[in-house]
Amino acid sequence: MEGFLSTYGAAIVQMALAGVLALSLYLPLMAGQLSLASPGFYAVGGYVAALLSTQVFTGYPNGAYPIPLIALEMVVAGAISALFALIIGIPSLRLRGIYLALATIAFVEVLRVFALNQPWLGGAVGIYNIPQPFFSATRVEYLVLALPLLVGAALFVARLERSRIGRAFVALREDELAASAVGIRPTYYKVLAFTLGAILAGMAGALNAHILNTWNARQGTFDLAILILAYVLVGGSRTFLGPIIGGAFLVALPEIILREVAGTPGLNPAIAAFLRDGRLILFGVLIAVSVFFFPYGLITPNLFKRRRKPPVAPLEATKATPKVSRGEL
Amino acid sequence: MSAETVLEVRNITRRFGGLYAVDNVSFEVQRGEIFGLIGPNGAGKTTLFNVITGMTPPTHGELFYEGKNITNKRPHEIAKLGVGRTFQNIRLFGTLTALENVMIARHIHTKSSVMAGVLGLPPAPQEERAVRQRAMQLLELVGLADAAETQARNFSYGDQRRLEIARALALEPKLLLLDEPAAGMNQNEKGVLSGFIRSVREQFDLTIVLIEHHVPLVMGLCDRIAVLNFGQLIALGAPEAVQNDPAVIEAYLGD
Numbered sequence: 001m002e003g004f005l006s007t008y009g010a011a012i013v014q015m016a017l018a019g020v021l022a023l024s025l026y027l028p029l030m031a032g033q034l035s036l037a038s039p040g041f042y043a044v045g046g047y048v049a050a051l052l053s054t055q056v057f058t059g060y061p062n063g064a065y066p067i068p069l070i071a072l073e074m075v076v077a078g079a080i081s082a083l084f085a086l087i088i089g090i091p092s093l094r095l096r097g098i099y100l101a102l103a104t105i106a107f108v109e110v111l112r113v114f115a116l117n118q119p120w121l122g123g124a125v126g127i128y129n130i131p132q133p134f135f136s137a138t139r140v141e142y143l144v145l146a147l148p149l150l151v152g153a154a155l156f157v158a159r160l161e162r163s164r165i166g167r168a169f170v171a172l173r174e175d176e177l178a179a180s181a182v183g184i185r186p187t188y189y190k191v192l193a194f195t196l197g198a199i200l201a202g203m204a205g206a207l208n209a210h211i212l213n214t215w216n217a218r219q220g221t222f223d224l225a226i227l228i229l230a231y232v233l234v235g236g237s238r239t240f241l242g243p244i245i246g247g248a249f250l251v252a253l254p255e256i257i258l259r260e261v262a263g264t265p266g267l268n269p270a271i272a273a274f275l276r277d278g279r280l281i282l283f284g285v286l287i288a289v290s291v292f293f294f295p296y297g298l299i300t301p302n303l304f305k306r307r308r309k310p311p312v313a314p315l316e317a318t319k320a321t322p323k324v325s326r327g328e329l
Numbered sequence: 330m331s332a333e334t335v336l337e338v339r340n341i342t343r344r345f346g347g348l349y350a351v352d353n354v355s356f357e358v359q360r361g362e363i364f365g366l367i368g369p370n371g372a373g374k375t376t377l378f379n380v381i382t383g384m385t386p387p388t389h390g391e392l393f394y395e396g397k398n399i400t401n402k403r404p405h406e407i408a409k410l411g412v413g414r415t416f417q418n419i420r421l422f423g424t425l426t427a428l429e430n431v432m433i434a435r436h437i438h439t440k441s442s443v444m445a446g447v448l449g450l451p452p453a454p455q456e457e458r459a460v461r462q463r464a465m466q467l468l469e470l471v472g473l474a475d476a477a478e479t480q481a482r483n484f485s486y487g488d489q490r491r492l493e494i495a496r497a498l499a500l501e502p503k504l505l506l507l508d509e510p511a512a513g514m515n516q517n518e519k520g521v522l523s524g525f526i527r528s529v530r531e532q533f534d535l536t537i538v539l540i541e542h543h544v545p546l547v548m549g550l551c552d553r554i555a556v557l558n559f560g561q562l563i564a565l566g567a568p569e570a571v572q573n574d575p576a577v578i579e580a581y582l583g584d
């Protein structure tokens with residue numbers, strides 16, 4: 001146990017955080033919006049925690065930083081992320097599909113460059129010596145905060161899916177025009193889904209700033225956006241469990257490969273090097289494979305439903321009913 | 330405009346490039362009417378529905394619903410005022426169940442916030458129960474209650490049309506626009522649909538505007554009929570009068 005935790009403790013905490021980040025992308029996706037802005041809000045959350053804990057809540061010796069203060073920072077980070085989300089969401093969520101994805105990538109990039117050039121954010125070095133509540137090599141103690149965050153986020157999304165607002169999100173994803181024809185206001189609910197996602201990302205960032213002990217412009221970049229997207233696409237984009245399992249799996253996988261496989265004695269050094277450094281390539285392949293074979297991801301709502309035959313056989317004509325966009329209607 | 334006018338279309342024009350899909354069309358629909366909109370393919374019927382429901386802005390002209398100018402309102406605002414519709418090219422929420430499709434359309438009649446919904450605080454649980462119950466009633470009405478848990482995309486064409494009507498009714502519209510509700514149905518189903526439309530009008534106190542190609546159905550069902558041809562209104566009146574109108578005969582039989 002001791003050995004296992006010292007090897008995997010940090011990874012277990014990161015698995016939980018990956019689930020939260022994946023849910024932050026899943027929320028706008030529920031409303032049909034492919035946003036890659038989560039790393040931006042994650043970065044904002046991290047800076048909020050870094051600034052608060054190094055400049056406002058000072059005077060606690062390292063190793064004794066109060067856990068409730070971290071929880072408070074997470075709340076503040078969530079609120080500030082929500083504010084950012086409203087400011088950038090209202091104009092950008094009028095964009096569709098790939099244009100929205102590009103706009104959100106641009107947001108992440110602008111934030112990164114901004115942070116890099118701000119002395120009060122520590123410039124390129126960032127903010128370091130972020131105080132920790134534990135003296136810990138493994139950081140596994142951070143589960144005290146990471147697990148409630150993940151469970152809270154999961155319960156939130158699970159309950160949301162079965163509520164009026166969650167159904168409005170899904171209606172927009174399925175057919176925006178039909179949703180508006182039954183009185184659902186598209187922009188409002190898209191911005192809402194985006195903002196809820198931003199809050200989760202901001203909270204995850206705040207917590208990770210403490211875990212990593214330092215925060216800089218390398219946190220929350222485009223690379224992370226691709227990782228989070230992989231969590232959701234591989235895990236599943238049609239039920240809240242998909243992103244959580246996808247996140248846990250894809251964080252654990254490279255750790256296991258790295259420690260158990262790449263270290264195998266006698267392994268060809270080239271392969272070992274690839275296993276060590278080719279993580280993003282591996283993820284790219286995983287995304288491609290899962291999108292191709294499992295368009296809704298590995299975990300789908302049907303896994304949890306009792307199998308039953310549709311009482312009416314599907315007609316060819318039905319399947320061929322074309323979906324037309326607003327312009328063509 | 331009489332006090333009983335539900336919808337007034339005033340000089341509506343919609344151009345697509347050089348094409349006048351709807352060309353200076355004016356008419357009024359009275360409360361409680363079943364108003365037919367007919368015309369050859371491409372006459373502009375669906376475009377007119379899209380203009381009325383805010384999905385395609387008009388190039389010219391104005392729209393009044395219950396005396397209110399709704400010309401530049403967004404689709405969700407028009408729906409909120411009480412205008413429901415179905416689509417010629419069925420637009421259900423395909424991967425959701427029949428029940429969910431109808432429940433979603435209760436949106437404007439419920440008001441639970443995110444937090445109430447997530448935490449199960451009032452009024453969410455009560456609303457949820459009422460919405461489910463109402464949706465089941467509507468599915469029963471259109472004869473799909475026993476398929477409530479079936480994904481919408483797995484229904485037959487005719488059943489999908491019925492489900493779209495149930496969804497539109499869940500909005501509790503005062504004005505219901507049906508775009509070719511009988512398309513894809515057989516003779517027998519068309520007869521049933523005709524009776525069904527009449528009975529929902531009574532039951533829900535509706536005014537109905539109906540696009541339909543099937544002439545016997547339109548003639549038997551509608552109180553008044555408007556005929557479009559190349560975007561223009563070429564006839565308007567009682568079914569017998571319209572049927573014998575030379576311009577209409579020309580539009581349907583001419584080159």
Ligand SMILES: Nc1ncnc2c1ncn2[C@@H]1O[C@H](COP(=O)(O)OP(=O)(O)OP(=O)(O)O)[C@@H](O)[C@H]1O
Nearest residue numbers: 327328329345350369370371372373374375376377
């Ligand atoms: N978004 C659009 N862009 C360009 N042209 C369009 C568009 N929508 C409709 N049109 C054109 O406008 C004309 C009217 O189309 P509309 O769909 O309103 O006819 P319709 O009377 O409903 O025909 P049908 O009986 O075939 O359904 C057609 O010539 C059509 O090609």
Ligand SMILES: [Mg+2]
Nearest residue numbers: 374375376417
């Ligand atoms: Mg049409």
